[in-house]
Amino acid sequence: MGLAWQQGPLSGRAVGRFLVPQPLPDRLLFAERLRRRMRVRFGGAWIADSEDVLLLHEPGRYPVAYFPRASIDDGVLLPTTRTTRHGELGETSWFIVEAGDGRAERAAWEHSDPPSHAEELRGRVAFAWRAMDAFYEEDERILGHAADPYHRIDVRRTSRHLRVLDGDRVIADTTRPLALYESGFAPRWYLPREDVALSALTETDVRTFCPYKGLARYYDVGLRTGAAWGYPEAWTEVARISGFLSFEPDRIDVVLDGVRLRLEPGQTVVAHGLDRGLDADEITKPLT
Known part of the structure; x- marks a missing residue:
């Protein structure tokens, strides 16, 4: 369980509740600095490296890491005409990611014009987990999704x-x-x-x-x-x-x-989001 998935307090299926007089909105997004150095590897090359990663917790999804554009190598992000619309964060632009011997369609995205209350996401890019070769914190690989600091x-x-x-x-x-x-x-x-x-x-x-x-x-x-x-x-x-x-x-x-004993509600692990999952081949396949 993390802050916003499984039975987390912002997930929509929380095991507890906030002790407030008025109901909270159905969806609450939470963004915070990861405060860890994070790197991305693709096509046999390092393409992003930052100590200023922003972690977005969105209800029903694993946390997603957003990198400042300045931390991404030049020429890695190729603009496309594809756009989608995020319910809370507005228009989302998608990129092809190209580096070394690799090329992946729809492999990164950016919220083009986030609302003022989400201004810290402006100019930041997230990479689709499954499309990349690997993600690292310092020199250790992390798997499945960005590490959730609220998971213990x-x-x-x-x-x-x-x-x-x-x-x-x-x-x-x-x-x-x-x-x-x-x-x-x-x-x-x-x-x-x-x-x-x-x-x-x-x-x-x-x-x-x-x-x-x-x-x-x-x-x-x-x-x-x-x-x-x-x-x-x-x-x-x-x-x-x-x-x-x-x-x-x-x-x-x-x-x-x-x-x-009985299996309690919310106990089963569920993968959230098209760009991530809990597939065993992520840990077993060799890195390029």
Whole structure:
């Protein structure tokens, strides 16, 4: 969850509410300085490099990074006749991006004449995530979307009793799970493999990645498809869950301290926007 997507406070599906006497507008946009150096790579070349990136949080979308034009290499942006209209930010002009051995249509955009209350977006350009080779903060690649400063993960050790059942068959039984709290989502419970009947799991070809946890693998439990998943090599920030397994409570019975868990509203990850997504090939494909 971030500020404006999933169940964030500006998303339209917030788990909480603002304690104000009058309802807020249905859509609130929020812009802020990222305060991190961000770079863009395309066609085997660095095409943008800035410590003055503006992050736009828009309801129902992942955050989008806007670069000052001066931070983008000359000749990279080729104007087109294509324009669209943003509901709050007005006319949007689109560009072809060309650099090195790469050329991508509709790969960048600029809000040509933003309203006065959004003046900080004037003269700034955003790049379509999927169209670029890669995005970096300093020398480390970031994946999926611009990093959301409001997204946080905490992992906690617990001695609570967790069981996973396929009918009467015990798939897992542990009193040493890890509780993973991810920005306002319901907790996810990760189990050590030693406490799971691994012979009951069949690995699938499905792979997804989380911009904050890494590449996930999925498992069927009998006829319960995709009932389990895990991060074999979770990223450094959440390395404690590496090799652990978690189970989806809407696909198999997960019982915590005698209470069966249910999948809570808004828990499912949804990709937002045509220019971004959570495709595993972004992390697996080699960079040019």
